Amino acid sequence: MFARSFAAATAAAFRARGFRREELRLGDWRVRLYRGGRPGGEPWLLLHGMGATAATWLPLAGHLRRDCELVLPELSELGGTRGPRPAPTVPEAAAQVAAVRRHVFGDRPPTIAGISLGGWVAVRAALADPGLAARLLLIVPGGYLDQDWQRIERMVRVETLADTRAIWRALFVRPPWWLRAGRYGLFLAYSSPAVRAILATVRREDGFDDADLARLSVPTGLIWGREDALFRAEVGERMAAALPRASLTVIPQAAHAVQWERAREFFAAVDRFRGDFPLPPEGAGAQNPLSPTPGGGGGTWPRPTT
Numbered sequence: 120m121f122a123r124s125f126a127a128a129t130a131a132a133f134r135a136r137g138f139r140r141e142e143l144r145l146g147d148w149r150v151r152l153y154r155g156g157r158p159g160g161e162p163w164l165l166l167h168g169m170g171a172t173a174a175t176w177l178p179l180a181g182h183l184r185r186d187c188e189l190v191l192p193e194l195s196e197l198g199g200t201r202g203p204r205p206a207p208t209v210p211e212a213a214a215q216v217a218a219v220r221r222h223v224f225g226d227r228p229p230t231i232a233g234i235s236l237g238g239w240v241a242v243r244a245a246l247a248d249p250g251l252a253a254r255l256l257l258i259v260p261g262g263y264l265d266q267d268w269q270r271i272e273r274m275v276r277v278e279t280l281a282d283t284r285a286i287w288r289a290l291f292v293r294p295p296w297w298l299r300a301g302r303y304g305l306f307l308a309y310s311s312p313a314v315r316a317i318l319a320t321v322r323r324e325d326g327f328d329d330a331d332l333a334r335l336s337v338p339t340g341l342i343w344g345r346e347d348a349l350f351r352a353e354v355g356e357r358m359a360a361a362l363p364r365a366s367l368t369v370i371p372q373a374a375h376a377v378q379w380e381r382a383r384e385f386f387a388a389v390d391r392f393r394g395d396f397p398l399p400p401e402g403a404g405a406q407n408p409l410s411p412t413p414g415g416g417g418g419t420w421p422r423p424t425t
Contacts, residue, residue: 121307126151126199129172136181138189145218148202148211152219155180156189161398162229162253164220165191166237169261169275169317170308172198175234178378182386190223192216194237195313205312209236209262209325213244217251230398232256234378235350236317242327245335254396255339256389259347259375263354264326274349276318277309289348290376298379329361338364340392342385344373366395 130140138155153173156163163183167175173191180189192215193199195206207215220229231252233241238260245252274285283306294301308314339362343355352369359367368388373381 121311122196122205122313125172125197125308126193129174129193129198132174132177133191136177136184138180138191143219143222145215148200148207148215150192150215150219151199152190152192152223154188154190154223156184156187158188160186160188162224162227163187163189164216164224164229164231164252165189166216166231166233166240167191167194167198168233168235168237170197170305170311170314171234174198175237175378176232178382179232179386179389182389188224190219190229192219194240195317197308197311197313204316204320206314206316208317208320209240209243209322212240213247216240216244217248220251228253230254230256232258233260234258235375236261238262239326242331242335243325245337246327246331249334249336252337253398254337254392255335256342256392257339257358258342259344259350259355259377260341260358261350262326263350263358264323264328265357266350266354271349272318275309275314277306277314280306282306283309286349288374290374291380292344292346292372292374293380294376295379329357332358332361333363336363338396339366340388340396341365341367342377342388342392343367343369344375344377344380345369345371346374347377349375364396366392368392 133153138153141152143150165176167173173193176191194212231241238257239262241255242262245255274289277283283302287302287305341355341359343352345352355367359365370377370381370384378385
């Protein structure tokens, strides 16, 4: 009942903003996705996190929609995707992302952006197909192996309302006023079959390490909340050091839900990423992620900043 209500609320929110809903049949899965923005504009594929829906991206979708073509797939039944389980495994989700990309954008590689679990899926998808994305934008991504996964698992396994205290504190330094009564909704999401399915199927080999990140030649932006207690900011620093072409923005007074808590600073970080790693204009040829920034030299790219 909660999943159906959550999916309906997400659909209504996107419909009110002029996005259209589609379903894509991929084997045993019927993947729901939302499409909007400017047709033929800069292509973006946006992946939400665990216990969430594509509505995670509503603020950024509004920011990008004037000059970008946006596609937002749902990665569990919480958003209306249906399959043999309430949520796909990480490798299944990565394969679904690749299929959605081909279905919508054809031979145009998009920027693939992912928050938390969505960032994890984005990395795995890009590792499986190096030509899949023109850029990656990873917001507090999961999946990096060199961190305390026992601590993380304790925080995200929710059985009672009291169990949400740790994850709530990881999400927010100070939540927006309209989210301050949201802990019960967080409890319903994190105790849902969708989240339980993800936690039951995730494996160590689904993660990634420095050697994996070193294989990602596409420009990659990292955005972190300095006070994130789930995936800590030092993880972002290590990821940025391992990536060949990376920038890192750490936003003060923000935690894991940085896109909600510090929206203005978050938008500025996204705009800076787009400026630092520009895509060629339509008709200018395929993106070469190893070529230098226009006006730069020697193929160098911005390094981590805070």
